[in-house]
Amino acid sequence: MTEGVVYIVDDDEAIRDALGWLFQSRGVTAECFSSAEDFLAAWSPGCSGCLVLDIRMEGMTGLELFDRLCEMGAKLPVIFLTGHGDVPMAVSALKKGARDFVEKPFNDNELVDKVIEALAWEMQRLASDADAASLAQRLENLTLRERQVMDKVLAGKLNKVIADDLGITMRTVEVHRAHLFEKMGVKTAVELAQLLSSRR
Numbered sequence: 001m002t003e004g005v006v007y008i009v010d011d012d013e014a015i016r017d018a019l020g021w022l023f024q025s026r027g028v029t030a031e032c033f034s035s036a037e038d039f040l041a042a043w044s045p046g047c048s049g050c051l052v053l054d055i056r057m058e059g060m061t062g063l064e065l066f067d068r069l070c071e072m073g074a075k076l077p078v079i080f081l082t083g084h085g086d087v088p089m090a091v092s093a094l095k096k097g098a099r100d101f102v103e104k105p106f107n108d109n110e111l112v113d114k115v116i117e118a119l120a121w122e123m124q125r126l127a128s129d130a131d132a133a134s135l136a137q138r139l140e141n142l143t144l145r146e147r148q149v150m151d152k153v154l155a156g157k158l159n160k161v162i163a164d165d166l167g168i169t170m171r172t173v174e175v176h177r178a179h180l181f182e183k184m185g186v187k188t189a190v191e192l193a194q195l196l197s198s199r200r
Contacts, residue, residue, distance in 0.1 A: 002026070002027050002028045002029075002116050002119055003119065003123055004028075004029070004048065004049045004050065004119035004122055004123060005028075005029045005030070005031055005048075005049035005050075006023050006028050006029070006030050006031075006049060006050045006051075006052055006115050006119070007030075007031050007032075007033065007039060007049055007050070007051045007052065007076075008020060008023075008030055008031070008032045008033065008052045009032075009033045009035070009036060009038075009039045009051065009052070009053045009054060009057075009062065009065065010032075010034075010052075010053075010054040010057070010081070011034055011035055011054065011057040011058050012054070013034070015054070016032040016034065017032075019032070019052065020032050022108055022111075022112060023112060023115065026112045026116070028112065028115060028116065028119070035057060035058070035059055035060070036053075036057060036059065036060035036061065036062065036064065036065035037059055037060055039051075039065065040060070040065060040068065040069075043069070043072075043074065045072070045073065045074075047074070047076065048076065048122055048126055049076060049119065049122065050076065050077050050078075050079065050099075050115050050118040050119050050122060051069075051076045051077070051078045051079070052079050052081060052111075052115065053065065053066065053078055053079070053080055053081065054080075054081050054082065055080055055081065055082035055084065055089070056082065056083075056084055062080060062081075062082075063080075063089070063093065066078055066080075066093065066096065066098065067096070070096060070097065075125065076122070077099040077118035077119075077121055077122055078093075078097075078098045078099055079098070079099055079100045079101075079102060079111075079114055079115065079118060080093055080098055080100070080101045080102065081102050081103075081104060081106070082101070082102075082103060082104065083103070083104040083105075089101075099114075099118050099121075100114055100118075102114070135195065135196075138183055138184050138185065139184075141183050142180060142183060142184075143176075143179075145166075145176055146176050146179055146180045146183070148166060149162060149166070149173060149176040149177055149180055150180050150184075150192070152165060152166075153177065153180070153189050153192065154189070154192065154193055154196070156189075159173045159174060159177065180192075
């Protein structure tokens with residue numbers, strides 16, 4: 001079973017059913033929506049997975065839904081399906097962040113492979129976002145003095161030099177350094193630098 005959900009938005013019932021069956025047969029959980037409006041009503045900021053979206057639908061089109069989701073900060077990978085696409089439409093969608101643009105009729109296995117790849121990418125993005133949030137939280141928990149010590153540790157300064165720079169005792173620097181390392185979940189200055197390198 002592939003981790004994640006593929007959301008299928010297509011106003012053609014036959015295509016929705018066929019796609020739902022196709023993804024389920026390859027171990028991908030699928031949820032179907034008959035309109036962009038229905039998907040939009042069900043979407044929330046915590047929604048993750050992959051969106052397979054028909055371009056032309058009654059009411060809100062796939063491109064309009066995509067634009068609306070982008071405005072609301074959605075980061076779902078989106079694969080457009082169309083029987084009427086043209087190059088400018090595809091280029092525009094891809095420039096806005098769509099993951100792929102597939103013309104009907106499509107190869108079933110290739111489409112599923114693209115969705116599985118997009119779901120894997122989404123899982124990595126979620127993990128990366130969680131790591132970044134965790135790091136930001138740890139940094140927020142540092143006191144002002146611990147931040148000052150951290151900056152100097154990262155600059156490669158020894159405890160004695162840091163003590164002189166900050167006008168405090170070396171023992172106090174050692175205490176702040178120990179608290180800093182504990183809060184950041186590292187044991188050495190090198191680990192601290194490696195941890196923070198992802199923020200630069």
